[in-house]
Amino acid sequence: MRQRIETPEAVYVHIPFCTNKCHYCDFNSYVLKGQPVDEYLDALEREMARTVLEVPPGTIRTLFVGGGTPTVLTPEQMTRFLNMTRNNFPQRSADFECTMEANPGTTDPDKLAAMREGGVNRLSFGVQSFQPDLLSAIGRIHSVDDVYRSLENARQAGFENVSIDLIFGLPKQTLGDMEQTLDKALALELPHYSIYSLKVEENTLFHTLYERGELPLPEEDEEVAMYRLIMDRMKAAGYGQYEISNFAKPGYESKHNSVYWRNGSYYGIGAGAHGYVRGARHVNVKGIQPYIDAAKIGLPVLEKADVSEAEAMEDFMMVGLRLLEGVSRREFHSQFGVELEDRFGPALHSLTEGGLLEETAAGYRLTDRGILLGNEVFGAFIN
Numbered sequence: 001m002r003q004r005i006e007t008p009e010a011v012y013v014h015i016p017f018c019t020n021k022c023h024y025c026d027f028n029s030y031v032l033k034g035q036p037v038d039e040y041l042d043a044l045e046r047e048m049a050r051t052v053l054e055v056p057p058g059t060i061r062t063l064f065v066g067g068g069t070p071t072v073l074t075p076e077q078m079t080r081f082l083n084m085t086r087n088n089f090p091q092r093s094a095d096f097e098c099t100m101e102a103n104p105g106t107t108d109p110d111k112l113a114a115m116r117e118g119g120v121n122r123l124s125f126g127v128q129s130f131q132p133d134l135l136s137a138i139g140r141i142h143s144v145d146d147v148y149r150s151l152e153n154a155r156q157a158g159f160e161n162v163s164i165d166l167i168f169g170l171p172k173q174t175l176g177d178m179e180q181t182l183d184k185a186l187a188l189e190l191p192h193y194s195i196y197s198l199k200v201e202e203n204t205l206f207h208t209l210y211e212r213g214e215l216p217l218p219e220e221d222e223e224v225a226m227y228r229l230i231m232d233r234m235k236a237a238g239y240g241q242y243e244i245s246n247f248a249k250p251g252y253e254s255k256h257n258s259v260y261w262r263n264g265s266y267y268g269i270g271a272g273a274h275g276y277v278r279g280a281r282h283v284n285v286k287g288i289q290p291y292i293d294a295a296k297i298g299l300p301v302l303e304k305a306d307v308s309e310a311e312a313m314e315d316f317m318m319v320g321l322r323l324l325e326g327v328s329r330r331e332f333h334s335q336f337g338v339e340l341e342d343r344f345g346p347a348l349h350s351l352t353e354g355g356l357l358e359e360t361a362a363g364y365r366l367t368d369r370g371i372l373l374g375n376e377v378f379g380a381f382i383n
Helices: 037-054 075-088 109-117 132-137 144-156 175-187 205-211 220-236 255-261 288-295 309-320 329-336 340-353 368-372 374-379
Strands: 010-015 060-067 092-102 122-128 162-168 192-197 240-243 246-248 267-269 274-277 280-284 301-306 357-359 363-366
Touching: 010 075, 010 255, 037 075, 037 267, 037 288, 060 255, 075 109, 092 255, 109 144, 122 144, 144 162, 162 175, 162 220, 175 220, 192 220, 220 240, 220 368, 255 309, 267 280, 309 329, 309 340, 329 340, 329 363, 340 357, 340 363, 363 368, 368 374
Parallel strands: 010 060, 010 267, 060 092, 092 122, 122 162, 162 192
Antiparallel strands: 192 246, 240 246, 267 274, 274 280, 280 301, 357 363
16 A cells, blocks of 8 residues: 655634534534633644644645634634644745635624735635525525625625635525526626535434425426536536536636545644545544543544545545546556556446546546436445
Protein backbone atom coordinates (compact mmCIF):
# COMPACT_ATOMS: atom_id res chain seq x y z
CA MET A 1 0.00 0.00 0.00
CA ARG A 2 1.27 3.47 -0.89
CA GLN A 3 1.51 5.79 2.11
CA ARG A 4 -0.01 9.21 1.46
CA ILE A 5 2.46 11.75 2.75
CA GLU A 6 1.28 15.01 1.19
CA THR A 7 0.58 17.92 3.51
CA PRO A 8 -3.03 19.14 3.27
CA GLU A 9 -3.59 22.40 1.46
CA ALA A 10 -7.19 22.70 2.68
CA VAL A 11 -8.72 23.34 6.10
CA TYR A 12 -12.30 22.74 7.24
CA VAL A 13 -13.47 24.30 10.52
CA HIS A 14 -16.85 23.51 12.08
CA ILE A 15 -18.95 26.06 13.97
CA PRO A 16 -21.86 23.95 15.28
CA PHE A 17 -24.26 26.66 16.43
CA CYS A 18 -27.57 27.55 14.76
CA THR A 19 -30.48 29.84 15.49
CA ASN A 20 -32.75 26.80 15.09
CA LYS A 21 -32.64 23.23 13.79
CA CYS A 22 -34.13 22.76 10.31
CA HIS A 23 -36.45 19.81 9.71
CA TYR A 24 -34.13 18.12 7.17
CA CYS A 25 -30.78 18.78 8.84
CA ASP A 26 -28.62 15.95 10.19
CA PHE A 27 -25.44 18.03 10.50
CA ASN A 28 -23.70 18.26 13.84
CA SER A 29 -25.44 21.45 14.97
CA TYR A 30 -27.04 22.80 18.14
CA VAL A 31 -29.39 25.69 18.88
CA LEU A 32 -27.25 28.66 19.94
CA LYS A 33 -29.17 29.80 23.03
CA GLY A 34 -27.31 28.97 26.22
CA GLN A 35 -24.29 27.46 24.48
CA PRO A 36 -20.71 28.15 25.74
CA VAL A 37 -19.56 29.82 22.52
CA ASP A 38 -16.43 31.49 23.92
CA GLU A 39 -15.33 28.23 25.56
CA TYR A 40 -15.89 26.51 22.23
CA LEU A 41 -13.60 29.04 20.55
CA ASP A 42 -11.00 28.33 23.26
CA ALA A 43 -11.25 24.64 22.38
CA LEU A 44 -10.92 25.36 18.65
CA GLU A 45 -7.77 27.33 19.32
CA ARG A 46 -6.28 24.47 21.33
CA GLU A 47 -7.15 21.95 18.65
CA MET A 48 -5.63 24.10 15.90
CA ALA A 49 -2.40 24.53 17.86
CA ARG A 50 -2.07 20.78 18.51
CA THR A 51 -3.00 19.91 14.93
CA VAL A 52 -0.28 22.05 13.37
CA LEU A 53 2.28 20.64 15.82
CA GLU A 54 1.38 17.10 14.75
CA VAL A 55 1.21 17.82 11.00
CA PRO A 56 2.80 21.21 10.28
CA PRO A 57 0.99 23.00 7.44
CA GLY A 58 2.58 24.28 4.30
CA THR A 59 0.83 26.68 1.96
CA ILE A 60 -2.93 26.64 2.50
CA ARG A 61 -5.08 27.12 -0.61
CA THR A 62 -8.56 26.91 0.91
CA LEU A 63 -10.28 27.42 4.25
CA PHE A 64 -13.95 26.51 4.60
CA VAL A 65 -15.96 27.48 7.69
CA GLY A 66 -19.14 25.42 7.92
CA GLY A 67 -21.77 24.49 10.41
CA GLY A 68 -24.23 25.00 11.84
CA THR A 69 -24.29 28.65 11.00
CA PRO A 70 -20.88 30.29 11.50
CA THR A 71 -22.40 33.74 11.09
CA VAL A 72 -24.22 33.46 14.45
CA LEU A 73 -20.88 34.50 15.99
CA THR A 74 -20.80 38.12 17.13
CA PRO A 75 -18.43 40.49 15.28
CA GLU A 76 -16.00 40.25 18.20
CA GLN A 77 -16.13 36.45 18.24
CA MET A 78 -15.78 36.40 14.48
CA THR A 79 -12.63 38.55 14.64
CA ARG A 80 -11.13 36.33 17.30
CA PHE A 81 -11.96 33.17 15.38
CA LEU A 82 -10.52 34.38 12.07
CA ASN A 83 -7.37 35.63 13.81
CA MET A 84 -6.76 32.17 15.26
CA THR A 85 -7.09 30.57 11.84
CA ARG A 86 -4.55 33.02 10.45
CA ASN A 87 -2.16 32.49 13.37
CA ASN A 88 -2.22 28.70 13.01
CA PHE A 89 -2.35 28.52 9.20
CA PRO A 90 -0.41 31.66 8.24
CA GLN A 91 1.05 30.65 4.87
CA ARG A 92 -1.62 31.17 2.22
CA SER A 93 -1.51 30.91 -1.54
CA ALA A 94 -1.95 33.88 -3.85
CA ASP A 95 -5.33 32.47 -4.93
CA PHE A 96 -6.40 31.61 -1.35
CA GLU A 97 -10.13 30.96 -1.02
CA CYS A 98 -11.80 31.44 2.36
CA THR A 99 -15.47 30.45 2.33
CA MET A 100 -17.91 31.01 5.16
CA GLU A 101 -21.39 29.53 5.26
CA ALA A 102 -24.09 32.00 6.25
CA ASN A 103 -27.82 32.11 6.79
CA PRO A 104 -29.87 35.04 5.52
CA GLY A 105 -30.61 37.40 8.37
CA THR A 106 -27.38 36.69 10.26
CA THR A 107 -25.01 38.98 8.36
CA ASP A 108 -25.26 42.62 9.42
CA PRO A 109 -22.71 45.17 8.14
CA ASP A 110 -20.51 45.04 11.26
CA LYS A 111 -20.20 41.26 11.07
CA LEU A 112 -19.48 41.33 7.35
CA ALA A 113 -16.78 43.95 7.94
CA ALA A 114 -15.16 41.68 10.54
CA MET A 115 -15.30 38.79 8.08
CA ARG A 116 -13.69 40.81 5.29
CA GLU A 117 -11.00 42.07 7.64
CA GLY A 118 -10.35 38.51 8.80
CA GLY A 119 -9.75 37.20 5.29
CA VAL A 120 -13.11 35.76 4.23
CA ASN A 121 -13.49 36.25 0.47
CA ARG A 122 -16.34 33.88 -0.41
CA LEU A 123 -19.82 33.55 1.09
CA SER A 124 -22.26 30.66 0.78
CA PHE A 125 -25.82 31.52 1.82
CA GLY A 126 -28.31 28.80 2.73
CA VAL A 127 -31.35 30.17 0.88
CA GLN A 128 -33.01 26.82 -0.06
CA SER A 129 -36.13 28.39 -1.61
CA PHE A 130 -37.63 31.72 -2.60
CA GLN A 131 -41.14 30.69 -1.55
CA PRO A 132 -42.25 31.56 1.99
CA ASP A 133 -44.54 28.55 2.41
CA LEU A 134 -41.77 26.13 1.47
CA LEU A 135 -39.27 27.88 3.75
CA SER A 136 -41.70 27.52 6.65
CA ALA A 137 -42.43 23.88 5.81
CA ILE A 138 -38.74 22.91 6.02
CA GLY A 139 -38.10 24.81 9.26
CA ARG A 140 -36.21 27.79 7.91
CA ILE A 141 -36.81 30.97 9.89
CA HIS A 142 -35.48 33.51 7.40
CA SER A 143 -37.75 35.37 5.01
CA VAL A 144 -37.28 36.05 1.31
CA ASP A 145 -36.69 39.70 2.25
CA ASP A 146 -33.85 38.53 4.52
CA VAL A 147 -32.25 36.92 1.47
CA TYR A 148 -32.25 40.12 -0.54
CA ARG A 149 -31.13 42.22 2.42
CA SER A 150 -28.26 39.87 3.25
CA LEU A 151 -27.04 39.73 -0.33
CA GLU A 152 -27.14 43.51 -0.58
CA ASN A 153 -25.22 43.83 2.69
CA ALA A 154 -22.62 41.43 1.30
CA ARG A 155 -22.32 43.45 -1.90
CA GLN A 156 -21.95 46.69 0.06
CA ALA A 157 -19.22 45.05 2.17
CA GLY A 158 -17.27 44.22 -0.98
CA PHE A 159 -18.00 40.51 -1.39
CA GLU A 160 -18.09 39.51 -5.05
CA ASN A 161 -17.70 35.73 -4.78
CA VAL A 162 -21.12 34.77 -3.40
CA SER A 163 -23.02 31.49 -3.74
CA ILE A 164 -26.46 30.41 -2.65
CA ASP A 165 -27.77 26.93 -1.85
CA LEU A 166 -31.16 25.77 -3.13
CA ILE A 167 -32.99 22.47 -2.53
CA PHE A 168 -35.36 20.66 -4.87
CA GLY A 169 -37.65 17.72 -4.19
CA LEU A 170 -39.10 19.40 -1.09
CA PRO A 171 -42.45 18.30 0.37
CA LYS A 172 -45.32 19.57 -1.78
CA GLN A 173 -42.86 21.33 -4.13
CA THR A 174 -43.98 21.36 -7.76
CA LEU A 175 -42.17 21.87 -11.04
CA GLY A 176 -43.80 25.30 -11.21
CA ASP A 177 -42.43 26.14 -7.75
CA MET A 178 -38.94 25.22 -8.92
CA GLU A 179 -39.34 27.37 -12.02
CA GLN A 180 -40.29 30.38 -9.88
CA THR A 181 -37.38 29.83 -7.50
CA LEU A 182 -34.96 29.62 -10.44
CA ASP A 183 -36.41 32.82 -11.90
CA LYS A 184 -35.65 34.70 -8.69
CA ALA A 185 -32.30 33.05 -8.12
CA LEU A 186 -31.00 33.72 -11.63
CA ALA A 187 -32.21 37.32 -11.50
CA LEU A 188 -29.54 37.86 -8.83
CA GLU A 189 -26.79 37.06 -11.37
CA LEU A 190 -24.55 35.49 -8.73
CA PRO A 191 -21.33 33.75 -9.77
CA HIS A 192 -22.18 30.39 -8.17
CA TYR A 193 -25.21 28.25 -7.27
CA SER A 194 -25.38 24.94 -5.40
CA ILE A 195 -28.68 23.12 -6.03
CA TYR A 196 -29.21 19.86 -4.18
CA SER A 197 -31.96 17.27 -4.09
CA LEU A 198 -33.54 16.72 -0.70
CA LYS A 199 -32.21 13.68 1.13
CA VAL A 200 -34.26 12.39 4.04
CA GLU A 201 -31.63 11.59 6.64
CA GLU A 202 -32.00 9.66 9.87
CA ASN A 203 -32.27 11.61 13.13
CA THR A 204 -34.25 14.42 11.51
CA LEU A 205 -37.87 15.48 11.84
CA PHE A 206 -38.35 14.73 8.15
CA HIS A 207 -37.21 11.15 8.68
CA THR A 208 -39.72 10.71 11.50
CA LEU A 209 -42.50 12.04 9.27
CA TYR A 210 -41.33 9.87 6.37
CA GLU A 211 -41.45 6.75 8.53
CA ARG A 212 -45.03 7.64 9.47
CA GLY A 213 -46.00 8.21 5.85
CA GLU A 214 -46.60 11.89 6.59
CA LEU A 215 -43.98 13.50 4.33
CA PRO A 216 -45.60 14.45 0.98
CA LEU A 217 -42.55 14.26 -1.28
CA PRO A 218 -42.82 14.79 -5.06
CA GLU A 219 -43.03 11.69 -7.23
CA GLU A 220 -39.72 10.48 -8.66
CA ASP A 221 -40.65 11.57 -12.19
CA GLU A 222 -41.39 15.10 -11.00
CA GLU A 223 -38.13 15.29 -9.07
CA VAL A 224 -36.22 14.19 -12.19
CA ALA A 225 -38.10 16.84 -14.19
CA MET A 226 -37.02 19.46 -11.63
CA TYR A 227 -33.39 18.41 -12.00
CA ARG A 228 -33.59 18.55 -15.81
CA LEU A 229 -35.17 21.99 -15.56
CA ILE A 230 -32.38 23.16 -13.25
CA MET A 231 -29.65 21.94 -15.60
CA ASP A 232 -31.33 23.45 -18.65
CA ARG A 233 -31.97 26.82 -17.01
CA MET A 234 -28.48 27.11 -15.57
CA LYS A 235 -26.86 26.22 -18.89
CA ALA A 236 -29.03 28.72 -20.77
CA ALA A 237 -28.01 31.41 -18.27
CA GLY A 238 -24.31 30.80 -18.92
CA TYR A 239 -23.41 28.68 -15.91
CA GLY A 240 -21.16 25.66 -16.25
CA GLN A 241 -22.29 22.54 -14.40
CA TYR A 242 -18.93 21.45 -13.07
CA GLU A 243 -20.31 18.99 -10.49
CA ILE A 244 -23.60 17.13 -10.14
CA SER A 245 -25.11 19.80 -7.88
CA ASN A 246 -22.95 22.85 -8.58
CA PHE A 247 -23.02 25.55 -11.25
CA ALA A 248 -20.61 28.44 -11.73
CA LYS A 249 -19.51 31.23 -13.97
CA PRO A 250 -15.99 30.56 -15.31
CA GLY A 251 -13.39 30.91 -12.56
CA TYR A 252 -15.88 30.76 -9.68
CA GLU A 253 -15.94 27.01 -9.08
CA SER A 254 -15.52 26.09 -5.40
CA LYS A 255 -11.83 25.38 -4.83
CA HIS A 256 -12.39 23.86 -1.41
CA ASN A 257 -15.09 21.40 -2.38
CA SER A 258 -12.98 20.40 -5.37
CA VAL A 259 -10.41 19.08 -2.86
CA TYR A 260 -13.04 16.62 -1.62
CA TRP A 261 -14.12 15.64 -5.13
CA ARG A 262 -10.52 14.97 -6.12
CA ASN A 263 -9.95 12.82 -3.04
CA GLY A 264 -7.46 15.33 -1.63
CA SER A 265 -6.23 15.67 1.94
CA TYR A 266 -7.61 18.26 4.36
CA TYR A 267 -7.46 19.25 8.00
CA GLY A 268 -10.78 18.88 9.84
CA ILE A 269 -11.17 20.97 13.00
CA GLY A 270 -14.10 21.45 15.38
CA ALA A 271 -16.85 19.40 17.00
CA GLY A 272 -17.82 16.50 14.74
CA ALA A 273 -15.44 17.64 11.98
CA HIS A 274 -13.98 15.08 9.59
CA GLY A 275 -10.40 15.23 8.37
CA TYR A 276 -8.24 13.25 5.94
CA VAL A 277 -4.52 13.59 6.68
CA ARG A 278 -1.57 11.36 5.75
CA GLY A 279 -3.83 8.55 4.54
CA ALA A 280 -6.01 8.43 7.68
CA ARG A 281 -9.53 9.70 8.20
CA HIS A 282 -10.70 10.98 11.56
CA VAL A 283 -13.89 12.32 13.08
CA ASN A 284 -13.92 14.51 16.15
CA VAL A 285 -16.01 14.29 19.30
CA LYS A 286 -19.44 15.68 18.42
CA GLY A 287 -21.11 17.17 21.51
CA ILE A 288 -20.23 20.74 22.48
CA GLN A 289 -19.16 20.15 26.08
CA PRO A 290 -17.54 16.77 25.37
CA TYR A 291 -15.54 18.44 22.57
CA ILE A 292 -14.48 21.28 24.86
CA ASP A 293 -13.42 18.81 27.56
CA ALA A 294 -11.53 16.59 25.09
CA ALA A 295 -9.65 19.56 23.62
CA LYS A 296 -8.29 20.40 27.10
CA ILE A 297 -6.30 17.17 27.27
CA GLY A 298 -5.32 16.45 23.65
CA LEU A 299 -6.65 16.24 20.13
CA PRO A 300 -10.46 15.78 20.44
CA VAL A 301 -10.58 12.81 18.06
CA LEU A 302 -13.45 10.34 18.43
CA GLU A 303 -12.33 7.85 15.78
CA LYS A 304 -9.34 7.56 13.49
CA ALA A 305 -8.57 4.89 10.91
CA ASP A 306 -6.10 4.34 8.11
CA VAL A 307 -7.78 4.17 4.71
CA SER A 308 -6.84 1.02 2.83
CA GLU A 309 -5.62 1.37 -0.72
CA ALA A 310 -8.71 -0.45 -2.02
CA GLU A 311 -11.01 1.92 -0.12
CA ALA A 312 -9.05 4.96 -1.29
CA MET A 313 -9.41 3.80 -4.90
CA GLU A 314 -13.17 3.41 -4.45
CA ASP A 315 -13.38 6.86 -2.88
CA PHE A 316 -11.41 8.31 -5.79
CA MET A 317 -13.99 7.01 -8.25
CA MET A 318 -17.12 7.84 -6.27
CA VAL A 319 -16.22 11.44 -5.52
CA GLY A 320 -14.29 12.06 -8.73
CA LEU A 321 -17.15 11.06 -10.99
CA ARG A 322 -19.34 13.71 -9.33
CA LEU A 323 -17.26 16.19 -11.31
CA LEU A 324 -18.56 16.62 -14.84
CA GLU A 325 -15.00 16.51 -16.20
CA GLY A 326 -14.74 13.06 -14.65
CA VAL A 327 -11.76 11.10 -13.38
CA SER A 328 -8.23 11.20 -14.74
CA ARG A 329 -6.08 8.18 -15.54
CA ARG A 330 -2.98 10.23 -14.84
CA GLU A 331 -4.19 11.32 -11.39
CA PHE A 332 -5.27 7.77 -10.51
CA HIS A 333 -1.83 6.47 -11.44
CA SER A 334 -0.18 9.30 -9.52
CA GLN A 335 -2.08 8.43 -6.33
CA PHE A 336 -1.99 4.64 -6.54
CA GLY A 337 0.77 3.59 -8.94
CA VAL A 338 -1.52 1.39 -11.05
CA GLU A 339 -3.56 1.96 -14.18
CA LEU A 340 -7.22 2.90 -13.82
CA GLU A 341 -8.39 0.18 -16.22
CA ASP A 342 -6.28 -2.46 -14.47
CA ARG A 343 -8.16 -1.82 -11.24
CA PHE A 344 -11.67 -1.04 -12.48
CA GLY A 345 -11.77 -2.35 -16.05
CA PRO A 346 -14.91 -4.52 -15.76
CA ALA A 347 -16.96 -1.78 -14.03
CA LEU A 348 -15.79 0.87 -16.50
CA HIS A 349 -16.62 -1.38 -19.46
CA SER A 350 -20.07 -2.25 -18.10
CA LEU A 351 -20.99 1.36 -17.33
CA THR A 352 -19.68 2.57 -20.70
CA GLU A 353 -21.61 -0.12 -22.56
CA GLY A 354 -24.68 0.80 -20.54
CA GLY A 355 -24.46 4.45 -21.57
CA LEU A 356 -23.76 5.78 -18.08
CA LEU A 357 -20.08 6.62 -18.59
CA GLU A 358 -18.12 7.81 -21.59
CA GLU A 359 -14.40 7.59 -22.20
CA THR A 360 -12.51 10.85 -22.64
CA ALA A 361 -8.94 11.61 -23.64
CA ALA A 362 -8.08 11.99 -19.94
CA GLY A 363 -10.23 9.24 -18.41
CA TYR A 364 -13.97 8.75 -17.85
CA ARG A 365 -16.95 10.95 -17.11
CA LEU A 366 -20.70 10.66 -16.62
CA THR A 367 -22.94 10.80 -19.68
CA ASP A 368 -26.11 12.89 -19.59
CA ARG A 369 -27.99 9.74 -18.58
CA GLY A 370 -25.31 8.90 -16.03
CA ILE A 371 -25.79 12.26 -14.33
CA LEU A 372 -29.40 11.29 -13.61
CA LEU A 373 -28.35 7.86 -12.31
CA GLY A 374 -25.25 8.88 -10.39
CA ASN A 375 -25.82 6.63 -7.38
CA GLU A 376 -26.01 3.58 -9.66
CA VAL A 377 -22.68 4.57 -11.20
CA PHE A 378 -20.94 5.23 -7.88
CA GLY A 379 -22.19 1.97 -6.41
CA ALA A 380 -20.52 -0.01 -9.20
CA PHE A 381 -17.10 0.80 -7.73
CA ILE A 382 -17.81 -0.55 -4.24
CA ASN A 383 -16.81 -4.14 -3.52
